Amino acid sequence: MIDKILYTKDGKKFSVRDSAKDYHCQFGVVKAEDLRKSKAITNTNKEFSVIDPSFIDQHEKIQRSAQVIPLKDIGTIITKTGIGKNSKIVDAGAGSGSLSLMLANITKQVTTYEIREDFYKLVKKNIEKLGLKNISIKNKDITKGIDEKNVDLITLDLPSPWDAIEPAKKALKSGGFVVSYSPTIPQVMDFVAAIKKEDEFLYLETIEIIERQWEINERKVRPRSQQIGHSGFLSFVRKIK
Ligand code: SAH
Numbered sequence: 001m002i003d004k005i006l007y008t009k010d011g012k013k014f015s016v017r018d019s020a021k022d023y024h025c026q027f028g029v030v031k032a033e034d035l036r037k038s039k040a041i042t043n044t045n046k047e048f049s050v051i052d053p054s055f056i057d058q059h060e061k062i063q064r065s066a067q068v069i070p071l072k073d074i075g076t077i078i079t080k081t082g083i084g085k086n087s088k089i090v091d092a093g094a095g096s097g098s099l100s101l102m103l104a105n106i107t108k109q110v111t112t113y114e115i116r117e118d119f120y121k122l123v124k125k126n127i128e129k130l131g132l133k134n135i136s137i138k139n140k141d142i143t144k145g146i147d148e149k150n151v152d153l154i155t156l157d158l159p160s161p162w163d164a165i166e167p168a169k170k171a172l173k174s175g176g177f178v179v180s181y182s183p184t185i186p187q188v189m190d191f192v193a194a195i196k197k198e199d200e201f202l203y204l205e206t207i208e209i210i211e212r213q214w215e216i217n218e219r220k221v222r223p224r225s226q227q228i229g230h231s232g233f234l235s236f237v238r239k240i241k
Helices: 032-036 055-060 071-081 098-104 117-130 161-171 185-196
Strands: 004-007 013-016 023-025 028-030 039-041 047-051 088-092 109-113 135-138 151-156 172-182 201-207 214-217 220-223 233-239
Touching (some): 004 023, 013 023, 028 032, 032 039, 055 098, 071 098, 071 151, 071 172, 088 098, 098 109, 098 117, 098 135, 098 151, 117 135, 151 161, 161 172, 172 185, 185 201, 185 233
Parallel strands (some): 088 109, 088 151, 109 135, 151 172
Antiparallel strands (some): 004 013, 004 047, 023 028, 201 233, 214 220
8 A cells, every 4th residue: 555645846756655664765765754744855855745645546556467458448448338336347357456446446346357366366465455345356267157147347358258258148237338358459350240149239339549648848749759559449348138
């Protein structure tokens, strides 16, 4: 868990894990007593704003394993499916839990499936670190079955999402969504072809979210030269029976 966040005037961010101790960084030392104030000056005279961390600061610091889904894509999953405080979600594979933790922060219940034991253990730790009580993880293969029923959304970030269609059918409520995230087009083609054979499912759309970051520095205003490249395609499906 992060205790405090420090920001320099130009936006450099530092996360303090234990604010009972002095904090050391490239700009020198901040005394523990100053971490309780809203401004802190280091021994080398660098000024920091001190704030309490919020969910996103904690989430940023989770331990990573597999490639995570970027925030730009998570935002679109949330808004296009309209999930919220009453929603029940199933997710696979958990990876580092980046997506499932984000979803747990705004929904009622999340269950995430992870086939690899080492990743399962890591996500368990990440769940504990964030202190979320409405998320559980299962060390199971999602293609072998989903125990949950009446689910509002199933998110799939797996090499072969088409293998999870059959279990998804049984777990989803009528009107519920499947969102599959795949980095490559052959995966999208096979998933969409499999979905189109199903009477219970309606294929909605496949999209790619492009985020462009800009540099705003007086009159030097232009897209940043280093950008997030390709992440994945999002395919949206709805259960209609
Ligand atoms: N969305 C995750 C990243 C998932 S990476 C995040 O945001 O952190 C894909 C994960 O799926 C890997 O950890 C892999 O072990 C897991 N996986 C692959 N096939 C699976 C299956 N059939 N059931 C459950 N997990 C699976």
